[in-house]
Amino acid sequence: MNRVAEETWRARVRGSLLGGAIGDALGGPVEFQDGRSIMAEHPDRLRTFVSGPAEWPPGTITDDTQMTLFTVEGLIRAGVRTDRGLGFTVAVVQHAYDRWLDTQTQPGPTGERDGWLHAEQWLYARRAPGTTCLNALTEARKGEPRIPQFGAEAINDSKGCGGVMRVAPFGLLPAMFPTDWVFDSAATAAGYTHGHPTGKLAAGTLAAIVHEICGGATLDAALDTATALLVQHPNHEETSTTLSFARHLAATGAERGPVTVERLGGGWVAEEALAIAVYAALACPAPEQILDALALSVTHSGDSDSTGAICGNVLGALHGETALPPELVFTVEGRPVILQLADDFALEFTEASKRLHGDYGPHTTWITRYPGW
């Protein structure tokens, strides 16, 4: 990558992670609220951070962002691992989710885990974490098959959106990682907790969309490529049909509101969450419409924080960080950590990493922060 291309890519990485957090925080307080009652309170759709249940202050992020940050950390560690000649191992991400589990079961950092993200006290907050994620990761600790491989026998039959809502960072990996590899790796990472084919395939599709966008594709072209990969997999029909309906709704100019969004479902399951996010992004495609898209993606009766998070992941990658609404960037919870992870991800996956750690080189501060496992 030349320097200009690297700057653009870095803006997409920051935009996607920050955009996801903003969508998550926008939708979190209304996750369990009916679309009509949201519209009654916010006639122009929900465009500002509001307070959430259990005294969440405006701008509070939820499990979607927490898990996405651990995905980023896991990918950086997998990158560090390659310097030891071990190859890029997606299973490292499973260990990152295991550390996330600590944040949901312990009052604070135990000091017994390595790295730095696990030591962030603010992440030790339960924000309606997905039961499937908690159960599957708890079972994995008990010695259940820890790393179910893609296509292998499932550990459960869940296609909840808890897989797709955390895998966008796979799409942020640079072009040296081919898009079909990104698809399959994200699907595998979703499969650590979600055993149903749709839970994995929707995740693979999202990562492929984000990866194509980061390579310079338009959203439509990215959707074409991701769909072409999707339909090569068995059991793709649920995801491909719902995604195609989302594109149809956007193309026909259906009224932008909860009634149209809810024709795609509630987003509690993976293919619907992806479809709602894609619909909102397609319906409001310009950089200056990014808040319209995010508002559309969260104003409905379904799983608003996850649909908002995915929409923000896609549009943040597409338009870059400066397109994000400044009043929401400014107040979203966890911004310092989100941006530090984004920048560390960019450092790890560019030439810069050679100066942070080297082939079988001496132990460095970087490796203390990101041990290669």
Ligand SMILES: [Mg+2]
């Ligand atoms: Mg959530």
